[in-house]
Each structure stands twice: as structure tokens, then as C-alpha cells.
Amino acid sequence: MSKPRTMFEKIWDSHVVRKNDDGTCILYIDRHLVHEVTSPQAFEGLRLAGRRMRRPDATLAVADHNVPTADRATGIHDSESLLQVETLTSNCKEFGVTLFDMHDKRQGIVHVIGPEQGMTQPGMTIVCGDSHTSTHGAFGALAFGIGTSEVEHVLATQTLMQKPARNMRITVEGALPLGVTAKDVILAIIGKIGTAGGTGYVVEFAGSVIRGLSMEGRMTVCNMTIEAGARAGLIAPDDTTFNYIKGRPMAPPEKDWDKAVAYWRTLASDPGATYDKEVTLNAADIAPQVTWGTSPETVAPITGYVPDPDKVAEPARKTAMKHALEYMGLAPGTKLTDIRIDKVFIGSCTNGRIEDLRAAAAVAKGRKVAAGVYAMIVPGSGLVKAQAEQEGLDKIFKTAGFDWREPGCSMCLAMNADKLEPGERCAATSNRNFEGRQGRGGRTHLMSPAMAAAAAITGKLTDVRELA
Amino acid sequence: MKAFTVLKGVAAPLPVPNIDTDKIIPKQYLKTIQRTGLGQYLFDEIRFTPDRKERPDFVLNKPAYRQASILVAGENFGCGSSREHAPWALLDFGIHCVIAPSYADIFYNNCFKNGILPVIMPKDKVDILMKDAEAGKPLTVDLPRQKVLRDNGEAFSFEIDGFRKHCLVNGLDDIGLTLEHEPDITAFEKQQKGSQSWLYK
Numbered sequence: 001m002s003k004p005r006t007m008f009e010k011i012w013d014s015h016v017v018r019k020n021d022d023g024t025c026i027l028y029i030d031r032h033l034v035h036e037v038t039s040p041q042a043f044e045g046l047r048l049a050g051r052r053m054r055r056p057d058a059t060l061a062v063a064d065h066n067v068p069t070a071d072r073a074t075g076i077h078d079s080e081s082l083l084q085v086e087t088l089t090s091n092c093k094e095f096g097v098t099l100f101d102m103h104d105k106r107q108g109i110v111h112v113i114g115p116e117q118g119m120t121q122p123g124m125t126i127v128c129g130d131s132h133t134s135t136h137g138a139f140g141a142l143a144f145g146i147g148t149s150e151v152e153h154v155l156a157t158q159t160l161m162q163k164p165a166r167n168m169r170i171t172v173e174g175a176l177p178l179g180v181t182a183k184d185v186i187l188a189i190i191g192k193i194g195t196a197g198g199t200g201y202v203v204e205f206a207g208s209v210i211r212g213l214s215m216e217g218r219m220t221v222c223n224m225t226i227e228a229g230a231r232a233g234l235i236a237p238d239d240t241t242f243n244y245i246k247g248r249p250m251a252p253p254e255k256d257w258d259k260a261v262a263y264w265r266t267l268a269s270d271p272g273a274t275y276d277k278e279v280t281l282n283a284a285d286i287a288p289q290v291t292w293g294t295s296p297e298t299v300a301p302i303t304g305y306v307p308d309p310d311k312v313a314e315p316a317r318k319t320a321m322k323h324a325l326e327y328m329g330l331a332p333g334t335k336l337t338d339i340r341i342d343k344v345f346i347g348s349c350t351n352g353r354i355e356d357l358r359a360a361a362a363v364a365k366g367r368k369v370a371a372g373v374y375a376m377i378v379p380g381s382g383l384v385k386a387q388a389e390q391e392g393l394d395k396i397f398k399t400a401g402f403d404w405r406e407p408g409c410s411m412c413l414a415m416n417a418d419k420l421e422p423g424e425r426c427a428a429t430s431n432r433n434f435e436g437r438q439g440r441g442g443r444t445h446l447m448s449p450a451m452a453a454a455a456a457i458t459g460k461l462t463d464v465r466e467l468a
Numbered sequence: 469m470k471a472f473t474v475l476k477g478v479a480a481p482l483p484v485p486n487i488d489t490d491k492i493i494p495k496q497y498l499k500t501i502q503r504t505g506l507g508q509y510l511f512d513e514i515r516f517t518p519d520r521k522e523r524p525d526f527v528l529n530k531p532a533y534r535q536a537s538i539l540v541a542g543e544n545f546g547c548g549s550s551r552e553h554a555p556w557a558l559l560d561f562g563i564h565c566v567i568a569p570s571y572a573d574i575f576y577n578n579c580f581k582n583g584i585l586p587v588i589m590p591k592d593k594v595d596i597l598m599k600d601a602e603a604g605k606p607l608t609v610d611l612p613r614q615k616v617l618r619d620n621g622e623a624f625s626f627e628i629d630g631f632r633k634h635c636l637v638n639g640l641d642d643i644g645l646t647l648e649h650e651p652d653i654t655a656f657e658k659q660q661k662g663s664q665s666w667l668y669k
């Protein structure tokens with residue numbers, strides 16, 4: 001009998017085109033997602049070298065990082081953003097790549113639209129010039145972010161030169177307490193293993209909690225795997241996965257469906273497969289999480305307090321913590337629920353899907369955004385937006401005083417007009433609380449959509465369970 | 469790509485862990501469609517005030533380090549966004565080598581594609597090199613021999629993947645190398661199309 005393999009090893013093995021003596025492999029890439037920020041130099045490189053693009057049919061492009069989330073009819077006003085978006089359009093035309101442009105109703109954040117179109121499927125290798133490509137691992141696809149030179153490499157060869165990663169398994173067992181979501185699970189994991197805890201690994205998420213998550217929840221978990229430093233996240237595909245994919249525009253056609261599913265069922269890790277590292281969390285111990293610092297690992301349960309750097313022994317950590325608290329304008333010992341906020345951002349590839357908007361709407365319903373707080377909802381895609389409007393969520397939000405926007409990355413990274421002013425504090429459902437991420441001098445607290453909606457209502461960080 | 473063999477130069481100390489790529493180059497400079505010209509924005513928010521005046525206490529603004537070609541940094545350097553603008557900005561500024569205890573994967577990878585050598589050194593060795601850098605002592609990085617030489621002649625060895633070293637030392641372009649194996653890629657596609665036809669249109 002052959003050696004039991006992990007899901008990562010199975011997908012890896014089935015994509016090796018060629019292995020060099022030193023272990024470096026040419027790995028075949030099944031799907032390539034492209035956006036406007038990390039692709040112009042790659043297409044340019046292709047052109048300069050006189051190379052053709054190997055598989056435009058396996059590639060999908062979308063403009064998401066730079067696009068305005070309001071007044072789309074008048075176009076893009078920032079000339080540099082406009083040039084980048086126009087460059088994507090002309091590159092796609094020249095090389096024959098399908099593009100969802102800003103006016104396409106399917107347009108949205110690259111990691112939302114891939115799954116939504118059924119492009120993301122189990123067993124695939126998927127790449128994108130974007131670190132949050134890890135999102136697609138929720139389907140049991142090996143998906144990871146690459147740099148622009150690698151984007152060019154994939155455009156030209158449909159392959160990458162890679163060495164296999166190590167295997168880690170993170171198991172979350174038990175049942176999630178009421179009010180605790182996929183976002184809280186992944187924040188708790190990052191808090192436990194740290195932002196470099198996953199470096200060099202592909203992380204497989206397992207356990208009853210993960211199996212019980214919807215596809216949206218699984219995507220939230222895998223999306224933030226990169227914030228733990230891991231190359232990719234993976235979740236074994238099951239009926240939840242197959243039901244999600246079935247019938248989507250780019251799903252396997254009817255005639256191949258049973259064959260595809262039969263193949264997908266073989267992907268889960270074999271019993272007895274070994275991991276280089278194992279981590280276990282007990283779901284019952286996880287409370288709603290918020291970050292207090294400038295790295296996703298600086299996270300605490302909402303019932304907690306801003307920690308005290310003076311209680312940390314290690315000098316480098318102490319300094320980093322002091323610096324973070326200074327940047328965040330927080331005093332050690334402050335009760336987290338006493339922290340007032342100025343803005344709320346609900347959206348991003350972490351939490352901009354329909355289920356996230358439903359969770360936020362459930363909190364917002366019949367309530368009002370606190371005086372002095374600006375709260376924005378940015379759906380992850382045009383289709384998410386349409387679905388939400390069909391369910392009447394937009395009305396709930398607007399009645400409560402939220403701003404209902406057009407889809408895109410928006411204030412997740414503030415490359416368009418949506419940004420924080422220096423010193424402003426934001427409750428955000430995105431994935432990075434780095435200094436300046438949401439605007440120079442802006443202060444970001446990461447949390448789940450329900451928690452962000454609760455913060456909008458009370459004007460401060462809030463335990464959503466107390467609003468019920 | 470320019471080949472990397474032996475580099476002797478000024479080393480700038482940046483003793484901070486978890487320097488993310490947003491910090492190396494903030495998003496407002498990602499709107500370019502070129503690879504060059506980003507050096508002026510390297511470490512933008514810690515190097516300049518909001519009205520674009522140099523912060524005199526930031527290392528690369530100090531006269532001794534303006535010509536730095538080596539950066540000595542803390543753990544998990546280059547974490548966060550996959551933006552290759554980070555190595556482009558380092559290179560455009562003139563940094564050809566980073567020495568740190570550890571790196572984030574994507575950044576580490578991106579360095580090699582641009583002829584930058586990211587040296588991984590144990591923390592205690594980095595601490596020593598950091599002190600050298602702070603004292604303004606130059607360092608020599610010898611990639612063929614896999615050594616970092618201190619000014620006093622002491623040598624610290626480092627490990628590096630053989631293939632990556634080969635490409636860097638010879639300035640080889642990955643795409644060209646891969647395309648030499650195009651028949652293998654075509655054969656793979658044929659086999660995959662046979663077993664998983666739904667992956668092809």
C-alpha cells in the first residue's frame with residue numbers, strides 16, 4: 001500500500017510537470033486570477049520578450065483594487081488609478097483574457113468572484129498576484145499568492161517553479177459559542193500561532209467546527225491564513241463544497257459533474273497522513289475577537305483589556321508593543337469595550353460575501369448608527385450586492401444610517417478614495433491592521449461583520465452578544 | 469536580471485521585527501505600471517513626514533547610510549501583501565541584499581526574481597551584524613562562498629537553496645529556463661485533459 005498522503009501532497013503530486021534533482025518542481029497551474037495592480041509589469045515583460053500567453057482560457061481578470069465604490073457612472077477620477085485600470089483592459093484585449101470590467105455586474109473583489117463564478121474548484125492549483133489568494137483553499141484547492149514576476153511566469157508558461165511546503169494541521173473541535181463566527185476562529189488561531197507561525201507551511205484546517213462552516217465561513221478562515229504567514233490554507237471538500245459549486249457558470253458541465261465529484265472525493269487527506277506540525281483549538285474557548293495593535297496577531301477576546309507592554313519580558317516584543325499602542329492611541333489596561341470608534345468598514349475579500357452582509361444586517365436591523373460614526377458597507381461583488389438588495393438588506397442598512405456602496409476592495413487597503421484620516425479609528429471586517437493600511441495614521445481594529453455592525457450602533461467596540 | 473556574486477557595501481540597520489510590505493512601500497505608490505522609480509518612496513511613512521520632509525532620525529536619511537546596499541533587519545521581514553513593488557523599491561533605492569533571521573515566504577521569493585539576495589542568518593549572528601551596521605562598518609556578502617564577512621575578517625556562513633543560488637549567480641531568467649521544458653508542459657496538459665476534461669474548454 002502506498003504511503004498515506006495529506007491533501008496538500010495529493011494536489012501537489014498531481015501537478016508536478018517535472019522535478020529537478022534538487023527538489024525544485026515545475027508545478028502546473030490550473031487557474032490564474034489577475035487584477036490591475038500586480039499585472040501591468042507582467043504583461044509588459046511578456047511583450048518585451050516577445051512571448052505569447054499560454055492559456056488565456058484558464059485566466060480571469062477583474063479590476064477591483066482601484067475602482068471607486070460610488071459614482072461609477074462618471075468613471076475613475078484619479079488619473080493613476082485610471083491608467084492602471086485602462087492598462088488591464090488593453091492587456092486583456094491584446095492577450096485574449098476574459099475581463100470583468102468596472103461596469104460588469106459580475107465585477108468584484110478577485111477572491112470573491114472566482115468562487116462565485118464556479119472557477120474555484122477542489123483539487124486545482126490556483127494563483128493570483130495577491131496574497132489573499134489563500135481564500136480559495138476553502139474549496140480544497142491549492143491556492144497561493146505570487147509576485148508580479150511569477151505572474152509573468154504563469155502567463156508565459158502556465159507553471160511555476162516551486163518547492164513543496166511543509167504540512168501543518170490546525171484542528172478546531174467542539175461547537176462554536178453563540179455569536180462566535182469564522183472570523184473569530186481565524187483571529188484566535190493567528191493570536192495563538194503568531195503572524196509567522198505558519199511560515200513555510202500549507203495549513204490544513206480540520207475538525208468539527210471547520211466541517212460545520214458554510215463555504216463563506218471557510219473562505220474567511222482560509223483568506224486569513226496568509227496573516228499567519230502560511231503559504232496556503234486548505235479545507236477538505238465535502239457536500240457543502242459541491243453544493244456551492246454546482247450550477248455556477250464556470251462549474252464543470254453537467255456531463256462531467258459526477259466524474260468531477262468522484263475525483264474531488266478522493267482529495268481529503270488519507271487517514272494516517274502525517275503533519276510536520278499540529279495545533280488544536282477548543283471552540284468553546286473562543287470568544288468574539290478584536291485586534292488592539294498593528295498586526296493581526298495582536299488580538300484579544302472582546303471581553304478583555306489592552307495589554308501592558310511592561311508585563312512582557314522579551315525586549316523586542318516589548319518595544320514593538322509599546323510602539324503599536326502609541327500608534328493606536330491606546331493606554332494599557334483599557335477595557336476593549338471602552339474604545340470609541342469613528343468609522344466602520346464592512347466588506348473585503350475576508351468578509352464581503354452575502355452571509356457576512358446578512359450577519360451585519362441582523363445586528364443593524366431596527367437600530368441606528370451612533371451619532372458621529374460613519375459606517376460603510378462595500379459588497380464583495382456586484383452579484384453579492386444584487387443578492388443583498390433582493391433580500392432587502394440594503395434597506396435595513398440604509399434605514400439604520402449605513403452607507404451602501406459599489407463593490408471593490410475599497411477601504412481594505414485605501415487605494416481608492418475610501419480611506420481613514422490620520423488618527424481616525426475604524427472597526428473593520430478586513431484582514432490587515434498594519435500601520436497606514438486604511439489610510440495614513442488610520443487605526444484599524446479587525447473583527448467579524450456582526451461585531452463591526454455592533455460597533456457602528458454603539459460607537460465603540462462592543463461584544464455583539466450583549467446587543468442580542 | 470543582473471547577476472549577484474560578491475557585494476561589499478554600507479549596511480543599514482533596521483532592528484525592527486515584522487516589517488510588512490505596506491511599510492516598505494505603501495499602497496499609494498502601487499498605481500505605477502512600471503518596475504522602476506519606486507526608490508524615492510521606499511519606507512515612505514517612516515522615512516518622510518506627511519509633508520514629505522525627511523525624518524532625520526530614520527536610518528536611510530542619515531548621511532552614513534544614504535548609499536547603503538545592504539539592509540540588516542529583524543524577524544519576519546516582508547510580511548503581508550504580495551506586492552513585488554517592495555523588492556522593486558529596495559532595488560531602485562540601491563539595496564541589493566537583506567540580512568534577517570527570517571522572511572515572509574512571498575517576499576523571500578520575490579527577492580530572487582529581482583536579483584536581490586535575502587540572507588537568512590541565526591538571530592545571534594544578525595545581532596552582531598546589526599551592531600556592525602550601527603557602527604557604520606561595511607559588510608561583504610559573498611554568495612558563491614555563502615558567507616557574510618565582517619569588517620574584522622570574521623565570516624558567518626549562510627544556507628541557500630542551490631537552484632536559487634545558481635540562478636542568482638548567473639543572472640538567469642526563470643521563464644527562459646522553464647520554457648526549455650515546454651514539451652513536458654504540453655505532455656502534462658494532454659494527460660490532464662484526458663482525466664479531467666472539465667478543466668479545459
Ligand code: SF4
Pocket residue numbers: 064065109110111130132348349350408409412413430431
Ligand atoms: S479586499 Fe483587501 S485584502 Fe482582499 S484583495 Fe482587496 S485589497 Fe486585498
